[in-house]
Amino acid sequence: MRKRRARRSWLWAAVPFAVLLLAGCNGGDNGDGTDTADTTATTEPSTTEPPAETVFTRREIHTLSAEEISRYKAGVALMQSRAATSPTSWLYQANMHDFPEDDGTCPATPFSGPDPPEAWGTCQHASFFFLAWHRMYVYYFERVLRAAVREASGDPTADFALPYWDYENPANRDLPEPFRSPADASNSLFVSARASNCNNVVAGNPCISDAEASDDDAMDPQHTDFCGCRTATCAAGCVANRRSDETFGGNFTAQPVHFGSGTGELEFQPHNAVHVAVGAGGWMSDPACAARDPIFWLHHANIDRLWQVWLNQGGGRANTTNNEWRTQTFTFFDETGTAQTLTGCQVLNMATQLDYQYEGLPVNNVVLCDEGGPLTGEAGGPPPAAPKTLVAGAAAETRLGVRRTSVKVALPQAASQRILTLSGPDPGRVRLVLEGVKLLRHGSHYEVYLNLPAGATPDPKSPNYVGTVALFDHPAHAAETTRSFDVTDEVAALRAAGQWTGELDVSFVPGHGEQALTATAGSGPFVSVRKVSIEER
Amino acid sequence: MCSSPHRRASVAAPFLLCLALAGCQPPAAGGAAAPGGEVSETKVMAASEPARIELGAEPVTVAVPLRPEDNERLLQAAAEPGRLRLAIEGLQLLRPGRAYEVYLNLPEGAAPDPKGPHFLGLVALYAPAGDPAETTRSFDLAPAVQALRERGRWPGEVKVTLVPADGDKVAAAAGPFLRFRRLVLYTR
Numbered sequence: 001m002r003k004r005r006a007r008r009s010w011l012w013a014a015v016p017f018a019v020l021l022l023a024g025c026n027g028g029d030n031g032d033g034t035d036t037a038d039t040t041a042t043t044e045p046s047t048t049e050p051p052a053e054t055v056f057t058r059r060e061i062h063t064l065s066a067e068e069i070s071r072y073k074a075g076v077a078l079m080q081s082r083a084a085t086s087p088t089s090w091l092y093q094a095n096m097h098d099f100p101e102d103d104g105t106c107p108a109t110p111f112s113g114p115d116p117p118e119a120w121g122t123c124q125h126a127s128f129f130f131l132a133w134h135r136m137y138v139y140y141f142e143r144v145l146r147a148a149v150r151e152a153s154g155d156p157t158a159d160f161a162l163p164y165w166d167y168e169n170p171a172n173r174d175l176p177e178p179f180r181s182p183a184d185a186s187n188s189l190f191v192s193a194r195a196s197n198c199n200n201v202v203a204g205n206p207c208i209s210d211a212e213a214s215d216d217d218a219m220d221p222q223h224t225d226f227c228g229c230r231t232a233t234c235a236a237g238c239v240a241n242r243r244s245d246e247t248f249g250g251n252f253t254a255q256p257v258h259f260g261s262g263t264g265e266l267e268f269q270p271h272n273a274v275h276v277a278v279g280a281g282g283w284m285s286d287p288a289c290a291a292r293d294p295i296f297w298l299h300h301a302n303i304d305r306l307w308q309v310w311l312n313q314g315g316g317r318a319n320t321t322n323n324e325w326r327t328q329t330f331t332f333f334d335e336t337g338t339a340q341t342l343t344g345c346q347v348l349n350m351a352t353q354l355d356y357q358y359e360g361l362p363v364n365n366v367v368l369c370d371e372g373g374p375l376t377g378e379a380g381g382p383p384p385a386a387p388k389t390l391v392a393g394a395a396a397e398t399r400l401g402v403r404r405t406s407v408k409v410a411l412p413q414a415a416s417q418r419i420l421t422l423s424g425p426d427p428g429r430v431r432l433v434l435e436g437v438k439l440l441r442h443g444s445h446y447e448v449y450l451n452l453p454a455g456a457t458p459d460p461k462s463p464n465y466v467g468t469v470a471l472f473d474h475p476a477h478a479a480e481t482t483r484s485f486d487v488t489d490e491v492a493a494l495r496a497a498g499q500w501t502g503e504l505d506v507s508f509v510p511g512h513g514e515q516a517l518t519a520t521a522g523s524g525p526f527v528s529v530r531k532v533s534i535e536e537r
Numbered sequence: 538m539c540s541s542p543h544r545r546a547s548v549a550a551p552f553l554l555c556l557a558l559a560g561c562q563p564p565a566a567g568g569a570a571a572p573g574g575e576v577s578e579t580k581v582m583a584a585s586e587p588a589r590i591e592l593g594a595e596p597v598t599v600a601v602p603l604r605p606e607d608n609e610r611l612l613q614a615a616a617e618p619g620r621l622r623l624a625i626e627g628l629q630l631l632r633p634g635r636a637y638e639v640y641l642n643l644p645e646g647a648a649p650d651p652k653g654p655h656f657l658g659l660v661a662l663y664a665p666a667g668d669p670a671e672t673t674r675s676f677d678l679a680p681a682v683q684a685l686r687e688r689g690r691w692p693g694e695v696k697v698t699l700v701p702a703d704g705d706k707v708a709a710a711a712g713p714f715l716r717f718r719r720l721v722l723y724t725r
Contacts, residue, residue, distance in 0.1 A: 098665070105633075125663065125664065126664070126670065126672060195703065197703075209651070209702070209703075210651060210652070211638065211651040211656070211658070211659050211702070212636070212659065212661075212702070217658065217677075221618075221619075222618065222619040222677060243622075243624060243673055243675050244672075244673070245673070245674060245675050246622075246675065246725070259664045259665060259668055259670055260670060261670045261671055261672045261673075262672075263672055263674075268661070268674060269658065269659060269661070271663070272636075272661040272662060272663040273636055273659050273661040275661070275663045276633065276634065276635065276636045276661040276662075276663065277636065277661075277702075277703060279633065279634060280634050280635070280703065281632075281633060281634030281635075282634075285633040285634045285663070286633045286665075286666070287663060287664065287665055288665060423613075460581075461581070461582070461583070461604075461607075462606075463606065463610055465580070466580075486725075489610060489613050489614045489620065489724055492610075492613040493606070493609060493610040493613060496609045496613070497606060497609070
């Protein structure tokens, strides 16, 4: 399960330089109340201890030998025998994910004092911390379990890496046999509180169905963004105007969140689906109990593997460069029971930073925090084509006040024809671009309509509606910005409705309604727009 | 397990049909309202009326009202993968243990088939029971719309059916597992 790391000597020699470079990535509390970029709060494992001699290889569970399974079971049993007060015990490790306050799906774990032990209940779900936190969690758990395997076997150098469960392979849809047989307390991998068709092989009814196992959506080209925000503006490194499951890794959060509401596509599917399928009301489907089931760790090793599978596809896929994601510190415990911390910056490359890899899976398209380019492979596919302006209005400031305002742009026949072509069978897109958009004073946002007939009542559900201009800035020092909208579908719908006249008339309608604004907001303008144009993309 | 016939409940009855209501409003100016007054660029085409819709042991069908002109816009948007999506908003976990298969325009009485053209995907939540946080699950509608059109089975309407997956795994008597507030058709 392990092999020599070819570049280890180079990496070790480079450690002092790496420490300096990491200073630009890791921010934290120095202990004196000051927040600075630092190298102390985010310990890079290879800088504080002699480098490991090996990179451990996680293999698919079905490829392990009987002897390897036996040693694995013995290590789990040893952890399960330890008191829950020990960070290297099975229960302590599981409760770091989440824990029941009272007996419920699984028994509560008593603890002394008003607060639970350190790091209990700190799992990160439904935000962009999901993948990084679970990588860290599984990494330290694997170190604890490796030490237990060595202790139980009496071999202090015994090789061990956590297996993973590749349920996407149709041959692996049943729960792996060591976890269900023997179905009694002699088997440290057996848990009774699972779905009946997981603890038993049922012909035609495997533990994991095709739909539950699928990661097709997470891997498809619609999910190349790592993270996003629901709002029109977003923190650096994440994409605005995204529902969380339109991203691969979930939505931005400025602070850790135990259970948020920004679940990414991979977390929804297959992560959530497999939890629910195996648990079915038992341990795996309840976050407070899930990590007590040994299959939890193989499931999460697989999710961790799929993160790298996604990166390896390139095509614009990349980890976020968001600073909160990169520098947020989380606490875990190593094989000696000592608290350790990690940040996103420190878990980007599993092989060089954490000494593990997945069998047959290269680590490509990983950019470390201190590097300007990809570590190996290509970061993303070819750059997108530059937009081409089809028609542009004159640069003249248009001020938007309490009344509906229209801007007409002359549309040459060739441009009009091209727009129609793009909105038809041609796969290109048409965008309406508003340049030099500036906030003059607070008080109104504007609905934007294309070719809204004179006298027609503006309706955001009509094909004329293309979007909203809403600025969130300070008028005293507001900068000009550009707002654009994909209007391909709107042009197609207007044409289908006989409303495409070959003209370009952009209307701005106060979002609160003309009458309401007239009564309460005076007559001054709220927003100005310098230029209106149409681009082809 | 999903292909096993004995596991499949018919959606003939009972089921809940939430019909189109004129009072249904998109959240704000065609976009999703967000804290701080910012507005999402995503554009709401249609939405079901907000309601507390619970998912238990039986299939549930919810209709999304479409105006006649919306159908053309829908078909245009669905011509390109990723442009037209269906969002299930206000999702909450009431108790853990069951996922739901989501189907578009599944004919009444038809056997749900995750390998069939009506299948959109799964909704599976993993959170503490009663977690107040709401989430949204969304699906690309292009594959299903295109598949149904190719088969001449596009009805010009949108009805979404949620069917409990793995029906024999959890006792049905203990109440609903999930609830949600509304369905939203939107374009990106």
